[in-house]
Amino acid sequence: MDIALAVVVAVSQLAIAFGTKVPMHPAAIIALALVTAVALLWRRRFPLPVFAITVVAHLASLPAGPLWWLGPASACALYACGRHAPARFAWPAALIGLVVYYGPAVNLGPVILVGAGHLMRLRREMAERDRAELIKEERRRIARELHDVVAHHLTAMNVLVGAARLKPEKSESLLHKAEESGRQAMTEMRQLLHVLRTDGDPVPSYGTSALPGLIERARENGQPVDYRVVGEAAELPPAADHAVYRLVQEALTNTRKHASGATATVHIAYEEGGVEVDVQDDGPGGPPAPRGYGLRGMAERVAACGGVLRAGPQPAGGFRVRARIPT
Numbered sequence: 001m002d003i004a005l006a007v008v009v010a011v012s013q014l015a016i017a018f019g020t021k022v023p024m025h026p027a028a029i030i031a032l033a034l035v036t037a038v039a040l041l042w043r044r045r046f047p048l049p050v051f052a053i054t055v056v057a058h059l060a061s062l063p064a065g066p067l068w069w070l071g072p073a074s075a076c077a078l079y080a081c082g083r084h085a086p087a088r089f090a091w092p093a094a095l096i097g098l099v100v101y102y103g104p105a106v107n108l109g110p111v112i113l114v115g116a117g118h119l120m121r122l123r124r125e126m127a128e129r130d131r132a133e134l135i136k137e138e139r140r141r142i143a144r145e146l147h148d149v150v151a152h153h154l155t156a157m158n159v160l161v162g163a164a165r166l167k168p169e170k171s172e173s174l175l176h177k178a179e180e181s182g183r184q185a186m187t188e189m190r191q192l193l194h195v196l197r198t199d200g201d202p203v204p205s206y207g208t209s210a211l212p213g214l215i216e217r218a219r220e221n222g223q224p225v226d227y228r229v230v231g232e233a234a235e236l237p238p239a240a241d242h243a244v245y246r247l248v249q250e251a252l253t254n255t256r257k258h259a260s261g262a263t264a265t266v267h268i269a270y271e272e273g274g275v276e277v278d279v280q281d282d283g284p285g286g287p288p289a290p291r292g293y294g295l296r297g298m299a300e301r302v303a304a305c306g307g308v309l310r311a312g313p314q315p316a317g318g319f320r321v322r323a324r325i326p327t
Contacts, residue, residue, distance in 0.1 A: 259283025
């Protein structure tokens with residue numbers, strides 16, 4: 001592309017010079033046309049030096065007359081200043097172009113060229129920022145999924161293995177449940193990897209329909225859970241459906257980690273225009289703790305669905321996670 005541009009500029013300048021019979025020696029015409037055209041090959045890396053070369057070439061051709069036959073190279077150099085040079089240098093280049101190329105005449109050509117290049121530079125920078133933000137959001141999404149899968153099942157396995165050590169008479173049953181939890185973690189990890197390898201925006205694997213199974217596994221692992229659904233279950237958008245499942249899963253995991261043996265209450269309320277999730281336990285509660293990855297991930301999931309999350313210890317004891325997700 002750069003070589004093609006240099007060739008087109010060189011040919012056009014030679015055609016203009018010989019077509020208008022510029023009063024210069026043919027060798028000088030060819031030299032100036034080729035030097036300014038070849039200099040454009042470096043316009044991206046060195047826009048200001050390239051512009052300086054076109055200015056010197058133009059000044060060298062002035063004794064032969066005011067014909068602007070080196071215009072193609074000068075125009076490309078001015079555009080490159082706006083596109084690739086910092087604004088504090090690009091706009092002075094436009095002013096120099098006004099003085100050198102037009103003198104006292106009023107012509108905004110150099111300013112327009114630099115402005116067009118600067119506009120393209122801003123558009124490129126905005127696109128790069130948007131792309132970087134998309135990458136960050138994707139990394140956060142992957143981190144949330146990994147945290148929810150790994151933290152939930154590892155916590156359950158840790159509790160079960162610890163119980164098996166303390167209760168040898170129930171060790172076989174407890175270790176079997178730990179094995180089941182590990183197998184479930186592997187299944188979710190495989191599904192997550194499949195989602196990451198899939199082009200587009202695939203539908204999340206787990207939603208509200210999987211909540212009864214999640215609650216049942218928690219009970220089998222020795223965690224008392226009171227599960228209630230209020231209202232008629234409605235079909236939720238995929239993102240909201242998945243967020244409700246992960247919200248309950250993470251809340252139960254936190255209860256198991258920080259309030260072992262406490263009873264958790266899970267209420268799902270389907271209301272007009274949204275769904276409300278309320279998970280609380282009767283553990284010791286305590287002062288608010290710094291938000292870790294779990295609570296941060298909850299907040300990000302709910303916010304991505306346009307909802308609001310509130311989480312923290314209760315005055316009467318226990319910890320409560322409450323969210324409302326619009327549908």
